[in-house]
Amino acid sequence: MQKIIAANWKMFKTRAEARETAAALVSLLAARQEDAAGRLVIVYPPFTAIAEVADVFAGMAGTATGAQDVYPAEEGAFTGEISPRMLADAGATWVLTGHSERRHVLGESDELVGRKTAFALEQGLSVMLCVGETLAEREAGQLAAVLERQLAAGVANVASERLAGRFAVAYEPVWAIGTGKVAGPEEAGEAHALVRQILRSCVGPVADETPLLYGGSVKPANAAGLLALDNVDGLLVGGASLDANSFAQIIFA
Ligand code: PGA
Numbered sequence: 001m002q003k004i005i006a007a008n009w010k011m012f013k014t015r016a017e018a019r020e021t022a023a024a025l026v027s028l029l030a031a032r033q034e035d036a037a038g039r040l041v042i043v044y045p046p047f048t049a050i051a052e053v054a055d056v057f058a059g060m061a062g063t064a065t066g067a068q069d070v071y072p073a074e075e076g077a078f079t080g081e082i083s084p085r086m087l088a089d090a091g092a093t094w095v096l097t098g099h100s101e102r103r104h105v106l107g108e109s110d111e112l113v114g115r116k117t118a119f120a121l122e123q124g125l126s127v128m129l130c131v132g133e134t135l136a137e138r139e140a141g142q143l144a145a146v147l148e149r150q151l152a153a154g155v156a157n158v159a160s161e162r163l164a165g166r167f168a169v170a171y172e173p174v175w176a177i178g179t180g181k182v183a184g185p186e187e188a189g190e191a192h193a194l195v196r197q198i199l200r201s202c203v204g205p206v207a208d209e210t211p212l213l214y215g216g217s218v219k220p221a222n223a224a225g226l227l228a229l230d231n232v233d234g235l236l237v238g239g240a241s242l243d244a245n246s247f248a249q250i251i252f253a
Contacts (some may be wrong), residue, residue, distance in 0.1 A: 054091020
């Protein structure tokens with residue numbers, strides 16, 4: 001399976017800054033085309049910079065642009081929200097749903113994440129569904145229960161035929177996001193095996209072809225070790241993706 005290395009730029013970068021980082025990334029990828037061949041690089045800029053990044057990536061094989069969120073309606077009176085068609089129009093082909101900052105800072109429910117996932121897929125976007133437990137949930141022995149709840153709700157309204165080739169899951173333990181604490185190989189390996197098993201029970205055999213990404217304090221120094229684990233088909237990188245050189249080191253890890 002081709003490894004997916006994704007950059008979540010969160011609420012960072014103006015249009016000019018995004019263009020500059022994307023252009024630097026394209027030069028770094030072009031300089032190492034053979035190593036880049038086994039990678040799909042997805043960048044999720046803030047909404048305002050999607051068109052800039054998509055423009056820089058146009059014609060660069062193995063790259064894609066995504067959005068960090070989406071609203072599950074075609075259009076309407078939803079102030080502040082953005083539809084799949086608007087994202088596609090700006091050049092996004094992927095979207096994140098259920099990122100832990102949306103769940104825990106913005107209060108998104110499992111049910112809303114499920115509606116977003118289903119609607120974005122229906123409207124032709126590829127979806128990267130994020131799941132993961134908080135420290136309190138892990139310490140209370142609820143890892144499997146949390147993953148079951150988030151995954152089941154995440155794909156609740158999706159026909160499994162829609163998933164092949166356009167769906168990925170990112171496992172991001174909340175306690176490892178932006179904290180410098182990365183899940184150790186054992187923790188990450190165990191969680192990824194669980195995600196695969198639960199996903200299989202939700203959507204059937206397509207689960208085996210669904211890329212599973214690890215996220216949470218991924219850095220150039222730990223990327224290769226994480227990518228070598230069973231059931232880790234890619235990485236979702238926040239802080240270390242903001243600089244093109246650091247992100248390229250992760251891409252080529
Ligand atoms: P981090 O963020 O790499 O800065 O921990 C990852 C994410 O939130 O997707």
